[in-house]
Amino acid sequence: DVQIRKGIDPKELYDLETEIGRGKFGTVYKCKEKTSGLQLAAKFVSIPKKEDRRNVEREVEIMRELQHPRLIQLYDAFENGKMMYVILELIEGGELFERVIDDDFILTEKSCTVFMRQICEGIGFIHQQKILHLDMKPENILCLTKTGNRIKIIDFGLARRFDPDKKLQVLFGTPEFVAPEVVNFDQIGYGTDMWSVGVICYVLLSGLSPFMGHTDVETMANVTIAKYDFEDEAFEEISEGAKDFIKKLLIKDMSQRLTADECLRHAWLLKKESPPPPPKKPSIFQMDTAKDNLKLFVERWNEHPNSPYVFEASSHSVSNLRRNNSLHSLTALSPSPCGSLSSSVDSDSHFQDMNDH
Ligand code: ATP
Numbered sequence: 001d002v003q004i005r006k007g008i009d010p011k012e013l014y015d016l017e018t019e020i021g022r023g024k025f026g027t028v029y030k031c032k033e034k035t036s037g038l039q040l041a042a043k044f045v046s047i048p049k050k051e052d053r054r055n056v057e058r059e060v061e062i063m064r065e066l067q068h069p070r071l072i073q074l075y076d077a078f079e080n081g082k083m084m085y086v087i088l089e090l091i092e093g094g095e096l097f098e099r100v101i102d103d104d105f106i107l108t109e110k111s112c113t114v115f116m117r118q119i120c121e122g123i124g125f126i127h128q129q130k131i132l133h134l135d136m137k138p139e140n141i142l143c144l145t146k147t148g149n150r151i152k153i154i155d156f157g158l159a160r161r162f163d164p165d166k167k168l169q170v171l172f173g174t175p176e177f178v179a180p181e182v183v184n185f186d187q188i189g190y191g192t193d194m195w196s197v198g199v200i201c202y203v204l205l206s207g208l209s210p211f212m213g214h215t216d217v218e219t220m221a222n223v224t225i226a227k228y229d230f231e232d233e234a235f236e237e238i239s240e241g242a243k244d245f246i247k248k249l250l251i252k253d254m255s256q257r258l259t260a261d262e263c264l265r266h267a268w269l270l271k272k273e274s275p276p277p278p279p280k281k282p283s284i285f286q287m288d289t290a291k292d293n294l295k296l297f298v299e300r301w302n303e304h305p306n307s308p309y310v311f312e313a314s315s316h317s318v319s320n321l322r323r324n325n326s327l328h329s330l331t332a333l334s335p336s337p338c339g340s341l342s343s344s345v346d347s348d349s350h351f352q353d354m355n356d357h
Contacts, residue, residue: 002064004057004077010085013076014042025055025157030090040075043086047079055157056084062159065129070122072142072154091152093143100204101295107287109242112204114149115141116245117269119197122153124260127190134158134170134188136196137177138203139301162189175219176209180252183220191254197263198249205242206234207293210250226252234289241268 014031021028026045033040047053063074063086076087093099096115100107119141126133133140135158144150158172168189173182179195181188202210210228213219222228228250230243245268248258263269 002060002074002077004060004079004084006079008078009080010042010076010078010087014040014087016042023155023157026086028088031087039090041088041090043088045084045086047082047084053079053084056086059156059159060086062131062156062161065131066126066156068122068125070118070152071125072152072156089152091142091144091154093145093148095139096141096143096151097138097204097294097298097301099143099146101291101298107291107294108285109205109237109239109287111149112201112242113269115151115204116197116201117264118151119153119200120260120263120269122151123193123197124264126153126159127193127260130162132160132162132168132188132190133193134160134173136193136200137174138200141200164189175216175223176212178220178223179254180224180226181254183224189254190259191257194249194257194259194263195254197260198246198257201242201249202228202246203294203297205238205246205287205290206232207290207295207297208232208234209297224252226250234287234293237285237287237289239268241266244268 013035014033017030017032019027020030020041026043028041028043031040031042032038045052045056047056060074060077063072067073072091073089074086075089078085078087099105100111100115105111119136123133123136133153133156135155136153140153140155141151142154144152158170160168160170162168167187169185170182170188171185173179177196177199179188179192180186181192199210202208211219211222213222230238230246235243245258245263245266248266249263251257258266
């Protein structure tokens with residue numbers, strides 16, 4: 001059971017190697033444990049403020065409970081001065097979406113089901129442990145290896161323990177992937193992650209982002225009314241089963257969405273031991289339009305790193321946005337295209353765990 005070790009410099013125990021990733025909160029390096037030679041990943045997070053430390057402590061506490069093959073595994077953790085170091089299992093295959101746009105990768109509906117099944121298994125386990133991920137998006141799904149099809153869910157930086165008897169509302173997320181109840185500052189729940197799973201599935205099958213508008217405010221307005229369609233030509237190649245799967249996740253009413261377990265029992269994801277389908281059936285049809293779109297999607301995301309951010313307060317006229325909560329002192333943010341906003345709001349004010357309803 002990993003405890004956060006204090007006053008130890010992790011460089012005494014681990015050799016630091018190249019940088020392999022960077023997020024809003026931390027920088028991730030490849031590293032090697034000196035005693036065992038084990039290759040691992042070290043996430044460095046600076047903690048200038050008490051809340052920063054509390055956030056990393058919460059991330060570590062949550063990860064300790066999440067021991068599952070579809071989820072990134074915690075190895076060790078340190079606190080030293082104004083830095084925290086989280087040592088993680090190393091995942092070397094890169095982001096799932098980078099993988100699927102590779103010229104060597106044949107993108108079919110079948111391969112999408114292989115990924116979606118694993119995502120649902122991972123989320124199902126997280127939910128079983130009464131935890132919400134709350135930051136499900138393509139960049140938080142990594143491939144275990146460069147050539148295999150196994151994936152892992154990473155980044156529990158926004159994850160929260162969930163007690164269905166208590167009211168939990170949050171004010172963070174990534175506009176294209178965030179659920180209506182987050183935008184509306186309503187109660188959230190397991191369904192909040194399932195909405196994001198639905199968006200990920202839509203993007204994976206088409207390369208298109210279902211709710212994206214010209215600005216974040218427009219995107220969030222589309223999300224609040226759950227406005228999307230399958231009209232693009234990319235969906236001509238997609239089976240009714242896949243569309244039905246998405247339709248049962250992208251529902252405004254959180255309680256009506258499929259749970260992770262129900263997703264795994266949905267006909268589209270059910271493993272069938274049947275003989276291979278005849279040629280041109282959607283499941284083996286190469287999704288060329290989707291792949292071209294996905295390349296553009298990944299390009300756009302790389303240009304505008306989509307870190308989660310705190311939602312706009314009250315200065316915008318999106319009718320469904322309710323942001324006048326006196327318990328929060330939100331910094332007003334100006335909208336920018338493609339979700340590249342950043343915020344200066346203290347991370348603890350991003351959410352609220354209220355027992356008082
Ligand atoms: P965000 O801004 O998305 O909240 P963050 O600061 O919490 O990010 P992570 O998402 O945990 O940081 O990590 C940043 C990036 O580093 C990831 O997008 C991923 O590409 C890479 N990364 C993180 N953990 C690992 C790992 N264990 N193995 C390999 N790469 C990793």
